[in-house]
Amino acid sequence: MMIWETQVDLNQAEKEEILRQVKDLQGEEEIAKIHVWLDTDGSLAFQPYFARKINRVRRITGYFSRIENFNDAKKAELFDRVAHI
16 A cells, blocks of 8 residues: 655646656565655655565574574574663
């Protein structure tokens, strides 16, 4: 689901043109939202934000892996750890 965050009123043709320009930039990435505003010189500016999945890798007992691949004992060890800040 794409979200439009605008500080200006856009008609449908303007939204379609911005979306066309963003799709030229994006490649295969999914668009999460597009922020649109008036720039200091009065021109229309926009910033697309893409939905990206981040894979987090942890190291428990010497092995690197994603948390969903841990067995129950490794998950328990991870969640029992104390952060020393």
